[in-house]
Amino acid sequence: xxxxxxxxxxxxxxxxxxxxxxxxxxxxxxxxxxxxxxxxxxxxxxxxxxxxxxxxxxxxxxxxxxxxxxxxxxxxxxxxxxxxxxxxxxxxxxxxxxxxxxxxxxxxxxxxxxxxxxxxxxxxxxxxxxxxxxxxxxxxxxxxxxxxxxxxxxxxxxxxxxxxxxxxxxxxxxxxxxxxxxxxxxxxxxxxxxxxxxxxxxxxxxxxxxxxxxxxxxxxxxxxxxxxxxxxxxxxxxxxxxxxxxxxxxxxxxxxxxxxxxxxxxxxxxxxxxxxxxxxxxxxxxxxxxxxxxxxxxxxxxxxxxxxxxxxxxxxxxxxxxxxxxxxxxxxxxxxxxxxxxxxxxxxxxxxxxxxxxxxxxxxxxxxxxxxxxxxxxxxxxxxxxxxxxxxxxxxxxxxxxxxxxxxxxxxxxxxxxxxxxxxxxxxxxxxxxxxxxxxxxxxxxxxxxxxxxxxxxxxxxxxxxxxxxxxxxxxxxxxxxxxxxxxxxxxxxxxxxxxxxxxxxxxxxxxxxxxxxxxxxxxxxxxxxxxxxxxxxxxxxxxxxxxxxxxxxxxxxxxxxxxxxxxxxxxxxxxxxxxxxxxxxxxxxxxxxxxxxxxxxxxxxxxxxxxxxxxxxxxxxxxxxxxxxxxxxxxxxxxxxxxxxxxxxxxxxxxxxxxxxxxxxxxxxxxxxxxxxxxxxxxxxxxxxxxxxxxxxxxxxxxxxxxxxxxxxxxxxxxxxxxxxxxxxxxxxxxxxxxxxxxxxxxxxxxxxxxxxxxxxxxxxxxxxxxxxxxxxxxxxxxxxxxxxxxxxxxxxxxxxxxxxxxxxxxxxxxxxxxxxxxxxxx
Numbered sequence: 001x002x003x004x005x006x007x008x009x010x011x012x013x014x015x016x017x018x019x020x021x022x023x024x025x026x027x028x029x030x031x032x033x034x035x036x037x038x039x040x041x042x043x044x045x046x047x048x049x050x051x052x053x054x055x056x057x058x059x060x061x062x063x064x065x066x067x068x069x070x071x072x073x074x075x076x077x078x079x080x081x082x083x084x085x086x087x088x089x090x091x092x093x094x095x096x097x098x099x100x101x102x103x104x105x106x107x108x109x110x111x112x113x114x115x116x117x118x119x120x121x122x123x124x125x126x127x128x129x130x131x132x133x134x135x136x137x138x139x140x141x142x143x144x145x146x147x148x149x150x151x152x153x154x155x156x157x158x159x160x161x162x163x164x165x166x167x168x169x170x171x172x173x174x175x176x177x178x179x180x181x182x183x184x185x186x187x188x189x190x191x192x193x194x195x196x197x198x199x200x201x202x203x204x205x206x207x208x209x210x211x212x213x214x215x216x217x218x219x220x221x222x223x224x225x226x227x228x229x230x231x232x233x234x235x236x237x238x239x240x241x242x243x244x245x246x247x248x249x250x251x252x253x254x255x256x257x258x259x260x261x262x263x264x265x266x267x268x269x270x271x272x273x274x275x276x277x278x279x280x281x282x283x284x285x286x287x288x289x290x291x292x293x294x295x296x297x298x299x300x301x302x303x304x305x306x307x308x309x310x311x312x313x314x315x316x317x318x319x320x321x322x323x324x325x326x327x328x329x330x331x332x333x334x335x336x337x338x339x340x341x342x343x344x345x346x347x348x349x350x351x352x353x354x355x356x357x358x359x360x361x362x363x364x365x366x367x368x369x370x371x372x373x374x375x376x377x378x379x380x381x382x383x384x385x386x387x388x389x390x391x392x393x394x395x396x397x398x399x400x401x402x403x404x405x406x407x408x409x410x411x412x413x414x415x416x417x418x419x420x421x422x423x424x425x426x427x428x429x430x431x432x433x434x435x436x437x438x439x440x441x442x443x444x445x446x447x448x449x450x451x452x453x454x455x456x457x458x459x460x461x462x463x464x465x466x467x468x469x470x471x472x473x474x475x476x477x478x479x480x481x482x483x484x485x486x487x488x489x490x491x492x493x494x495x496x497x498x499x500x501x502x503x504x505x506x507x508x509x510x511x512x513x514x515x516x517x518x519x520x521x522x523x524x525x526x527x528x529x530x531x532x533x534x535x536x537x538x539x540x541x542x543x544x545x546x547x548x549x550x551x552x553x554x555x556x557x558x559x560x561x562x563x564x565x566x567x568x569x570x571x572x573x574x575x576x577x578x579x580x581x582x583x584x585x586x587x588x589x590x591x592x593x594x595x596x597x598x599x600x601x602x603x604x605x606x607x608x609x610x611x612x613x614x615x616x617x618x619x620x621x622x623x624x625x626x627x628x629x630x631x632x633x634x635x636x637x638x639x640x641x642x643x644x645x646x647x648x649x650x651x652x653x654x655x656x657x658x659x660x661x662x663x664x665x666x667x668x669x670x671x672x673x674x675x676x677x678x679x680x681x682x683x684x685x686x687x688x689x690x691x692x693x694x695x696x697x698x699x700x701x702x703x704x705x706x707x708x709x710x711x712x713x714x715x716x717x718x719x720x721x722x723x724x725x726x727x728x729x730x731x732x733x734x735x736x737x738x739x740x741x742x743x744x745x746x747x748x749x750x751x752x753x754x755x756x757x758x759x760x761x762x763x764x765x766x767x768x769x770x771x772x773x774x775x776x777x778x779x780x781x782x783x784x785x786x787x788x789x790x791x792x793x794x795x796x797x798x799x800x801x802x803x804x805x806x807x808x809x810x811x812x813x814x815x816x817x818x819x820x821x822x823x824x825x826x827x828x
Contacts (some may be wrong), residue, residue, distance in 0.1 A: 106150050461785075500665050667690065723811075
């Protein structure tokens with residue numbers, strides 16, 4: 001038996017059938033293109049979010065290294081260089097400090113040298129914009145841009161001379177001073193944007209050339225060094241264990257675990273859920289289009305089988321059509337993605353990140369593998385969706401094909417009756433004649449509308465005014481810069497300003513030392529230092545045994561009762577258990593934890609000593625920690641912030657400058673303008689208003705709303721195309737039946753009424769699903785959101801639901817009539 005090669009004939013026949021199904025081709029190409037576009041966009045946004053979160057942590061760390069080992073021995077260095085898990089090694093050395101007495105807004109400037117590998121592979125990728133080059137000669141220096149700004153150099157120039165007081169050594173308590181402070185003139189060779197945690201403490205790192213220290217009193221034995229390592233993920237724990245035990249001068253820091261975001265799983269799960277939903281909707285449309293197309297052309301397939309075409313050849317012919325349509329669909333999706341990717345991906349990451357990731361860390365991902373993967377997913381979706389229709393076409397016999405009618409309903413026929421509206425009964429029966437097609441259309445419409453309702457329902461519950469209350473308790477907060485001194489006169493002026501109802505303020509003493517006699521801060525400080533964002537130099541500067549340097553704030557009566565009220569929310573007592581007179585006599589202070597150490601509500605018991613003007617004052621600490629942002633922005637040193645009576649501090653001669661003023665206003669634009677007018681003569685002042693915060697949040701929510709609604713509209717569009725295709729084929733396949741009905745007396749008005757009821761039935765069933773199952777999905781989704789946003793209030797989106805269902809009723813009613821109008825010329 002000789003093999004008969006019919007591939008060419010099958011391909012020609014497949015292409016001719018495609019030419020006769022232009023409407024189907026358009027639907028399939030659009031479905032594949034949208035599936036391709038949405039999958040590639042969501043994967044790019046999800047991967048970009050994770051990349052941005054990782055980059056932000058690296059920028060906070062100030063390095064891309066995974067592990068830092070201080071003062072490594074030669075044996076350790078040799079072993080690490082031979083370790084296959086170590087990808088890169090960089091070395092740095094702390095040479096000395098610049099005296100910052102002349103710059104009160106700068107706490108310290110550490111001079112550091114690093115080798116080429118450290119700078120190029122670890123430091124440079126973890127900082128912002130770099131201007132200039134790394135220092136090459138002895139007197140060149142590179143500084144953070146914020147340091148230059150606080151030095152008064154607003155427009156730095158390469159080669160600019162900068163004279164500072166500098167000393168070698170004493171970079172921490174383990175290393176002795178190597179010289180006295182002396183003026184030295186550096187040449188500015190560059191500057192960089194610093195986003196590390198050093199900046200939070202007003203500490204900076206300046207980079208110098210090797211020549212600067214190699215020809216000085218500093219050398220490898222009397223200065224602190226650090227080894228930075230990039231290690232494979234599976235080798236980190238093993239490497240850390242291998243470096244133990246450490247000597248007294250060594251410290252091992254694992255940065256790979258610092259700042260591991262608990263929020264990363266949420267966006268990733270959301271992205272995976274969206275991809276699955278899109279693939280399901282896309283496959284529903286593709287499957288429905290091919291299914292209806294096959295049933296429409298089933299008689300043709302039967303004739304081909306009569307002529308000798310085998311089941312395998314029929315499947316090959318349909319597969320050929322799928323491959324051609326997939327090619328053009330994927331190509332269209334790629335073209336659309338390429339045209340919009342540089343707008344959609346950054347916008348999507350920014351929307352998904354919210355307040356979790358800062359703008360400077362946003363890192364869009366444009367990997368070609370993402371688009372290749374999306375193309376493969378889209379092709380697999382199209383191929384899988386066409387499997388069953390192809391099997392139906394191949395399995396039908398020639399005799400069955402000639403008698404086949406897609407609208408025929410199997411099973412028992414209902415008995416004839418004279419009761420009821422025959423047009424309505426016929427319409428409802430027609431809807432369920434093809435149960436599988438009906439289910440597919442309803443599923444597509446339900447998914448699209450439900451996503452639209454869920455997005456708008458969740459956002460309706462996230463009232464920005466409640467969210468603004470989470471950020472700010474006061475209507476307006478005025479914060480003074482380090483160089484700004486408020487006079488008492490400004491308080492009276494603010495109280496007299498239009499719309500201002502209440503004024504309260506705090507004072508601040510920087511660098512106040514406290515003695516922890518009862519060791520009540522020991523565990524807190526240990527947790528703070530283990531958070532992974534505290535430089536060793538800062539820990540050694542602010543902690544000396546059980547003596548800590550911290551911020552001491554003075555508060556008034558209003559803030560006292562607010563502090564007690566906040567503690568009362570975590571404990572079984574009220575502010576009646578505390579005496580304001582006792583507070584004013586200096587017998588009681590409050591402690592507030594840092595943002596990175598959430599001790600709010602944690603019990604604390606004991607006394608501390610405040611060192612004020614050479615005198616020691618023993619005070620009792622209130623029994624619970626306050627929130628990190630109580631009357632502050634969450635910034636602390638190592639120890640908790642201390643809040644004492646402002647009146648008592650003034651009596652003991654420790655009065656401080658006003659650092660923060662809080663206002664309660666009538667929340668109007670006019671009141672904010674009046675406050676700004678009072679502060680017009682003050683520089684270095686930051687004014688934050690709840691009114692402006694609400695505007696910012698509304699703008700952010702508009703982005704989330706747009707992104708969610710855009711996806712839901714696309715999914716709804718897939719559902720509507722499913723419905724349009726279903727109705728077109730339904731009317732087309734019943735053209736002979738409709739003509740017979742018209743010949744026996746049914747008017748065209750009755751026919752249009754019947755089709756209108758059919759479309760309305762789809763809309764009604766979709767509405768029932770949305771109002772029942774969709775509402776349950778909305779409520780369940782909202783409960784998940786409420787875990788992260790306790791301020792959220794469930795609000796059913798009646799307007800969104802009403803609008804979407806009205807659109808569905810309108811479209812589902814119009815489509816059958818338009819299709820019938822196009823097919824009305826059929827005759828028996």
